Amino acid sequence: MFVVTTSDTVTLSARDVPIAPPTEAEAAERTRLAREREEVRKAAQERAKHLLLEHLTDEQRATFERNGWFVVEGGRSKKQYRISANSYAGNVHELEGDRPIATYCGHVEHNYPVHDNALAQKLLLENDEDAFIKLANRRAA
Amino acid sequence: MKHELRLIDSTGHTTISWDPEIESEVATARSAFNDAIGRGMQAFHIKSGGQQGKRMTEFDPAAEKMVLIPQLRGG
Numbered sequence: 001m002f003v004v005t006t007s008d009t010v011t012l013s014a015r016d017v018p019i020a021p022p023t024e025a026e027a028a029e030r031t032r033l034a035r036e037r038e039e040v041r042k043a044a045q046e047r048a049k050h051l052l053l054e055h056l057t058d059e060q061r062a063t064f065e066r067n068g069w070f071v072v073e074g075g076r077s078k079k080q081y082r083i084s085a086n087s088y089a090g091n092v093h094e095l096e097g098d099r100p101i102a103t104y105c106g107h108v109e110h111n112y113p114v115h116d117n118a119l120a121q122k123l124l125l126e127n128d129e130d131a132f133i134k135l136a137n138r139r140a141a
Numbered sequence: 142m143k144h145e146l147r148l149i150d151s152t153g154h155t156t157i158s159w160d161p162e163i164e165s166e167v168a169t170a171r172s173a174f175n176d177a178i179g180r181g182m183q184a185f186h187i188k189s190g191g192q193q194g195k196r197m198t199e200f201d202p203a204a205e206k207m208v209l210i211p212q213l214r215g216g
């Protein structure tokens with residue numbers, strides 16, 4: 001037998017507390033919020049894609065539309081870098097002719113749309129190549 | 142013709158435009174630029190047609206197009 005007084009604290013584990021399933025209204029609200037978040041995310045992705053396209057040359061735009069990547073020239077070294085615009089990490093390849101010889105991983109946080117990442121990488125490589133090379137992790141292709 | 146700066150953010154980007162002849166608009170754009178730089182963003186003056194631009198450290202109201210990008214980090 002034990003006595004529980006008003007000053008006692010009883011700790012229950014999560015298993016002891018029954019969790020009621022969501023009501024129909026709660027479930028509908030969760031679905032609505034999830035749909036809204038997805039619409040916001042898609043709108044941001046579209047805006048980012050258009051912004052990237054605005055900043056590509058005709059040739060870069062053509063390869064981006066066809067293959068999902070484009071090539072930029074390093075501002076200092078004049079090396080060719082291929083940027084795959086559909087992923088964040090490990091998406092920059094240093095080229096020798098058409099052959100990738102190294103992979104660089106340097107990117108923005110993942111809460112930014114992926115095409116903003118590609119634009120940021122392009123701008124940095126073209127205008128401050130050393131800064132990109134310094135921050136990015138490099139490995140042989 | 143309005144000049145523009147595009148701040149890359151989670152919505153894609155935010156555009157701030159100004160007429161270089163209107164001081165209040167220039168001031169607003171300058172403030173947004175300085176605030177972004179203070180938060181660690183990097184600014185580039187953009188030429189048309191995807192051509193190579195130039196890194197900027199100070200707001201230039203005469204620059205027609207700028208893009209400000211967040212910090213990149215190694216992955």
